[in-house]
Each structure stands twice: as C-alpha cells, then as structure tokens.
Amino acid sequence: MSLDTEFERVSLPLENAFTISRGTQTAAENVVVRVTDDAGMTGVGGAAPSTHYGETADTVAAVMPDLLDVVERVGDPHAVREIETELRAVVNGNPAARCAVSIAVHDLAAKRLGVPLHRLWGLDPSDAPKTSFTVGLDETDRVREKAADAVAAGHDVLKLKLGTDRDRELVDAVREAAPDARLRVDANEAWTPKEAVAKSAWLADRDVEFVEQPVSADDPEGLRYVYERSELPIAADESCVTAADVPAIADRCDIANLKLMKAGSLSEARRVIAAARAHGLEVMCGCMIESNASIAATAQLAPLLDYADIDGSLLLDDDPYEGIDLPDGEIRLADQDRSGTGARPASE
Ligand SMILES: [Mg+2]
Numbered sequence: 001m002s003l004d005t006e007f008e009r010v011s012l013p014l015e016n017a018f019t020i021s022r023g024t025q026t027a028a029e030n031v032v033v034r035v036t037d038d039a040g041m042t043g044v045g046g047a048a049p050s051t052h053y054g055e056t057a058d059t060v061a062a063v064m065p066d067l068l069d070v071v072e073r074v075g076d077p078h079a080v081r082e083i084e085t086e087l088r089a090v091v092n093g094n095p096a097a098r099c100a101v102s103i104a105v106h107d108l109a110a111k112r113l114g115v116p117l118h119r120l121w122g123l124d125p126s127d128a129p130k131t132s133f134t135v136g137l138d139e140t141d142r143v144r145e146k147a148a149d150a151v152a153a154g155h156d157v158l159k160l161k162l163g164t165d166r167d168r169e170l171v172d173a174v175r176e177a178a179p180d181a182r183l184r185v186d187a188n189e190a191w192t193p194k195e196a197v198a199k200s201a202w203l204a205d206r207d208v209e210f211v212e213q214p215v216s217a218d219d220p221e222g223l224r225y226v227y228e229r230s231e232l233p234i235a236a237d238e239s240c241v242t243a244a245d246v247p248a249i250a251d252r253c254d255i256a257n258l259k260l261m262k263a264g265s266l267s268e269a270r271r272v273i274a275a276a277r278a279h280g281l282e283v284m285c286g287c288m289i290e291s292n293a294s295i296a297a298t299a300q301l302a303p304l305l306d307y308a309d310i311d312g313s314l315l316l317d318d319d320p321y322e323g324i325d326l327p328d329g330e331i332r333l334a335d336q337d338r339s340g341t342g343a344r345p346a347s348e
Pocket of ligand 1 (some may be wrong): 210213
C-alpha cells in the first residue's frame with residue numbers, strides 16, 4: 001500500500017469578529033490535510049493553530065512536509081499508533097499540525113473499514129451531550145443581541161466569554177435575552193483568584209453552570225484557591241493541555257477541558273479523557289475556531305464527554321467542509337451516514 005498526501009492553507013472569515021479576554025480575531029487561518037490511498041479513498045483533517053500554544057498557519061505549513069513524509073513512509077493508515085509516535089519524534093510541540101495529520105489518518109482508516117469513527121471506538125452515538133454556542137466579548141447591546149440570535153436559532157446551551165470590567169453587565173444582558181438557557185462562562189485566565197471567588201458566587205445566583213479557566217494557567221495555587229472556595233464548579237482549559245497535565249489539575253478543578261488542537265492527536269485526546277476519568281474529573285471538549293475538517297473529528301468524541309463546546313464551524317461565515325449536523329446544538333452522531341469523521345467538501 002502507498003499513501004499520497006497534500007495540504008493547503010485556508011483562510012476562513014468569521015461571521016462576527018470574535019473577542020476573548022486576550023484579543024480579537026476576524027478570520028481563522030486553518031490548514032487542511034488530505035491523505036489518499038491506492039484505491040482513491042481520501043481522509044481529511046484540519047489544523048486550527050493557536051498563537052497561545054505557539055502555532056500559526058505559517059508554523060503549521062513549515063512542519064507539514066516533514067509530518068506528511070512520516071505518513072507516506074509508514075504507508076498504512078491503520079498504523080495509527082506508529083504514525084502518531086513518529087510525528088512526535090519529528091517535531092517538538094506543534095500540536096495543531098500533528099493533530100491535522102492524526103485526524104486525516106483516522107478518517108481514512110475508518111473510511112476504509114466503512115464505519116463512522118465513533119463506531120470504530122465502540123461508542124454509543126446517543127450518549128452525546130449538546131454543544132454550547134459561544135458568545136464572545138462585545139459591546140453590551142451586541143452581546144444581548146448575539147445571545148437572543150443564538151436562542152432564536154435553537155441553541156439552549158450558551159457559553160459567554162468574560163474577563164473585563166463589564167462582566168456583571170454582560171451576564172445580566174445574556175440572562176435578559178436567554179433567561180432559560182443553560183449558561184457557562186469562560187474568563188480565559190483574566191481574573192485574580194479573589195476576584196474569581198467573588199464572581200463565582202455572584203454567577204451562581206444567575207444560574208450559571210460552571211466557570212472555565214478563571215485564573216492564569218501559570219498560577220496553579222491560584223486555581224486551587226478558587227476551586228476550594230468557588231460556589232460553582234471550575235473547568236480547566238489553558239491549565240489542561242495534554243494527559244500529563246491531568247494529575248496536576250485533579251485537585252484544582254472539577255472539569256478537564258480538552259481540545260484536539262492542544263492535545264496534538266485523537267489518541268492523546270482520548271488519553272486526556274481517560275486520565276481525567278481516572279482522577280474523578282468530569283470531561284469537556286472545546287475547540288478553536290475551526291473548519292469541519294477538524295470539528296467533525298471532535299464530534300466523534302462526544303459520547304465520551306459530559307460537556308461539549310464544539311461550535312467552531314458555526315462561528316464561520318462559510319465553511320468549505322460539512323461535518324456532523326448540530327441542529328439546535330444537538331450533536332447528531334446517530335444520523336451520521338458517512339464513514340470516517342463525517343467531514344466532506346461542502347460542494348460534494
Ligand atoms: Mg476556554
């Protein structure tokens with residue numbers, strides 16, 4: 001068997017500029033990878049690099065030829081373990097770049113076997129939780145409108161970005177527009193530990209479900225301080241990158257929030273989940289702003305999750321790939337009629 005590989009950069013404009021406590025983005029620079037076997041069957045994967053983890057589309061494109069050489073040299077999409085191990089040997093870090101290759105190889109392997117990826121893993125598609133829809137930071141009136149639009153579009157699980165001096169105003173605005181929605185908040189490391197404890201108590205009165213990454217990932221003792229005093233459960237995102245981080249956060253949070261683009265492969269994502277479960281944590285999976293070339297793969301993990309936040313493609317103005325349907329935030333894996341991750345070109 002031999003495998004052909006290729007990659008391309010795709011610039012994906014967002015429907016609305018997206019702001020979190022660290023900054024604003026108006027487009028997502030993704031890299032799409034394709035791996036094709038002798039029979040002409042193609043697996044697709046995507047990288048959504050994050051500067052927070054040291055990656056850009058440039059760094060992904062720079063290492064991709066070396067990563068794809070590994071795939072061609074191994075030459076067998078079912079040798080996932082060997083390929084992922086070799087990818088780690090070729091580059092340090094670069095998790096989004098490696099993950100794009102991991103996804104494409106998994107997609108092709110499952111396609112060759114004629115099954116959706118979650119079936120290959122033995123998962124029950126009816127176990128998938130709903131995904132949240134994220135409302136980014138903005139002027140208060142815009143935040144209210146965005147929340148109302150999301151509810152009108154059928155979403156009843158919202159995630160609100162916080163981390164400014166208008167946090168209370170923004171939560172009140174969302175609660176006006178979406179009084180019945182399940183609501184989570186994400187401070188993206190912006191609060192001090194004392195501020196986080198006070199805000200958590202205030203948010204608990206607004207029927208918020210949990211608080212994501214209240215304090216800096218560089219402040220593990222601050223995270224413990226918040227966890228021990230917070231009225232709401234605490235999710236660790238920036239503090240939880242790979243499975244090796246899980247033991248250190250286990251007594252500092254309630255929920256481990258993984259992302260494929262942090263973990264670096266689908267196998268590592270499943271190891272994060274297993275490690276979190278072993279430490280008694282609940283599990284959430286988030287995403288970057290991503291095409292369905294990678295979101296479809298994240299959706300395959302949904303039956304293993306307590307909370308899903310996989311709206312990355314929904315925030316795009318136009319996605320060149322289709323993936324798993326998310327009507328009203330429901331992750332419709334049970335309806336998946338395609339083998340592999342379910343990602344395919346939108347024109348197909
Ligand atoms: Mg987060």
